[in-house]
Amino acid sequence: MNIRPPLLLCAVALASCSSPPVNFYTLSSPMLSETTSSINIIPFELRPVRVPLQVDQPQLVLNTSNTTLAVRENDRWGAPLADEFHDALMQRLEQGFNSRNLSGLPKPSSTEVLRVQVTLRRFESAPTQHAAIDAVWNLALSRQQETSRSLTCSSRIIMPAGETLSALVQAHQQALDELAKVLTRTGSAWYVNEHTSCPPSRPA
Template identity: 45%
Template sequence: MKTPLLILITSVCLTACSAPVMHSYTLQGSTPPSEPPVEAPAFQLEIRPIRVPVQVDQPQLVVRLNQASLAIMENDRWGAPLAEEFHDALTDRLESRLGTHDLAGMSKDAKRPVLSIQAEVRRFDSLPGQYALEEVVWSLELRGNGQGRRTLTCATQIRQPAGVELKSLVLAHQHLIDLLAKTIADTANGWTKDAALKCPSGNV
């Protein structure tokens, strides 16, 4: 067994033998993107609910021990359901990068087109002492204002090195969502102006 995993399991065992201390984590970062938009976009933004793999869609953090095993960290939990954590974190970053607010579920200006963004997280892996990895299929849909309806569907796989501590893994996932938001926002800004624009490279 690799040393980082041994350290993690030992830590879990020691915690189990003493009074449990609950920890809460979030995917929402505390700093805005470093490249704010120059001007607001011509479209209105709508970000739909996000799906995450059922294996990790738990109140507790779930880490991968090896190719076949997962561990549920009973005393380490997300501040909200993981799908909501991911949605809120991605929404916050997309709003900052696109220079507009998410209007999902709200009334919209019929004279302006609406850009809908939908994402499905296919993999959300946390490997202590190795890396965090996210594989996301996402789509853009532009409709309204006499332009009809057109869509673009893309896939992105990204990873970030991480330490053995759970905080390090969470911070790595925060960074991955930053990268994902930048990829989606850059693509959206170009594709809404040029329908011939293709998906970016699948790995970041």
């Protein structure tokens, strides 16, 4: 009779029942260098980001064809996508506007605050093809909850993506970089000149 040691049986049982490791991805960039004092300070408030319901979850959702989506159970964002996108965009806007996000903080009573609202109409993740975002964004100047003027624009940004999920996430980071540049460039100009118009909405 071939009797296996109890410890060996336990190891075999654990190996057969173990699940694949969970990989976590982020849209945030590495810590950026401090902005220079020559850049104008634009006090701003980033509102919660709205994203399509089908992708607003911790798991990565891939566009595998024109009609199908695949949820990657073991490949996840660091947070639900709306929160992940918001925090990564906030990081970039704080750098671009040379100011901290004032959401949830006391607002200066003597200065107008630039309120930023972003709604993602599409957030596409297609490995070997592209990472794409289609965003409608609104800028509003407010002082003590009173809005003086607003501007609504849209941006469609497409970045080529590689074969791996890491390459796909990196393409999304690059798309987010471009969106943040558009927001800071337009927001900074519009903050001082109300006649500033929307930038062209086109693929990057």
